[in-house]
Amino acid sequence: MAAVILEARGLSRAFGGLRAVDGVDLTLTEGEIHALIGPNGAGKTTLVSLLSGRLAPDQGTIRFAGEDITRLPAQTRVLRGIAYTFQITSIYAGLTVFDNLALALQRRHRRDLADAVTQAATRIGLAPYLQTEAGTLSYGHQRLLEIGMGLALSPRLLILDEPTQGLANAEIEDFLTLIRGLTGTTILLIEHNMEVVMALAQRITVLNMGRVLASGTPDAIRADRAVQDAYLGGGHAAD
């Protein structure tokens, strides 16, 4: 059994009267790909915002690599090894692809920055576009750059918020290859595309109305009746 890298206990966050995340427990083990699924409004993005530090929880604790990080600001968590890629592409549109990647890399690569940037760009297939202004790239390439910036941080935990949203099928294949090629990085994946989830995830947690509905292996989740009711359309496969 691999070591636990992240452990959230009793996380809650309300917006006005709405309990977007309500007493959620989540454990991630080192090196796993863990998918977070659930209907729209289930609290997935709020939950990962709590984990990445973009939002502060009302209640609960988060431990990362054995240390309590509940009160740390987002930028400090990034330095500890938690990277977050945005659901809505958030790159530096006015800067070149080179500068976008350099901003993620320059803290750890002082002397060999240009080499490191080229390597990171090659990994996501953007090496020919280094001097291109990022905002002028195609949507699929911007998505890849977004993921590439997260990867360039060499995080211990990478949180991907709907990475394949709006990608063409061929681009999704590239994405799957990219993620499978990572070793040692724990990945928390929010994803609506069930094919992607089933292709990548070793474990799945299902959220509904801010609560954990079920958590387990893909097969166990597929067979879970409560999940089928809430999420997979209500038609019971077993019936």
Add this chain to the structure above:
Amino acid sequence: MRPALLHIGVLAALVAAGFLLPAYQHGMLARILVMAVFAMGYNLAFGYTGLLSLGHALHFCAGMMATGLAMRHGLAAGPALILGLAAGTATAMLTGLLALRTAGVSFMIVTLMFAQAFHLTLLYYGGFTGGDEGFPLPSAARRLFGLDLTQAGPRYAVALALFAAGLLAQWALVRSRFGRSMIAMRENEERSRMLGYNPFTTKLAALALSGLYSGAAGAAYGLLFGYVGASFGTSQYSILPLLYVLLGGAGTTLGPLLGAGLMAWLIDAASSLTDSPLAVIGITLIVLVLFAPKGILGTLREKGLKWLP
């Protein structure tokens, strides 16, 4: 390579101008160079970091006052100048600590209020600061490294040296890792946070550098032209660097110089034609916002001179 040649070329042209220009233009150019240093400081905050401050008169005037008052009380020009740099930096950091809790329009208003409060304080303690009328610096004290700053030649040399140091430092800064993280704040603050940059400390450091430049410009202005007064703390002196930077091109290394030079020349030319040269500033600003919101160098860069620093 081309950016390096451009910077060296501009500095060489300015050295040559010092020998060639007649006395009137000579004095005017020295003034432009000092104001360009102020504008470069403003450019670090506004052009590169995206912090639109309306209170930079505070740092300019604080630098000027610190140097002027120190010299009035007997300090030599050199140490007094250092004191001016420190005053500009310190006021920028202190006001930044509070103002950076806000952003956008609120940031503009908070910085404006700090500058107004400082100006009124200077007037209130007029007995000490000279108030509205200010005070002249004693000619005998205006000596730096053995140079007599009441003379046009040495005055120009010191203004140019300050400008050259400011320009080269700015160029190195914006090409550095820290410069890139400043620009990142301007472009997308939330993304920068999620790459591990602390927006508050990055912006505070940028403001401190901006204040250092502004304080240096204010101190040099007083020292070179021999007069110090609260009138340099009015909001007009917060607007001027903004205007210079907008005209020349925000986020370009040479934009501040170009903007300061062009504006001075415009006002000078307009003064001989009309009684209201300030209207020229207004019209320039309107034309600029309508047709070239990125300023002259910003527009050139967009139109193909991508290498322009």
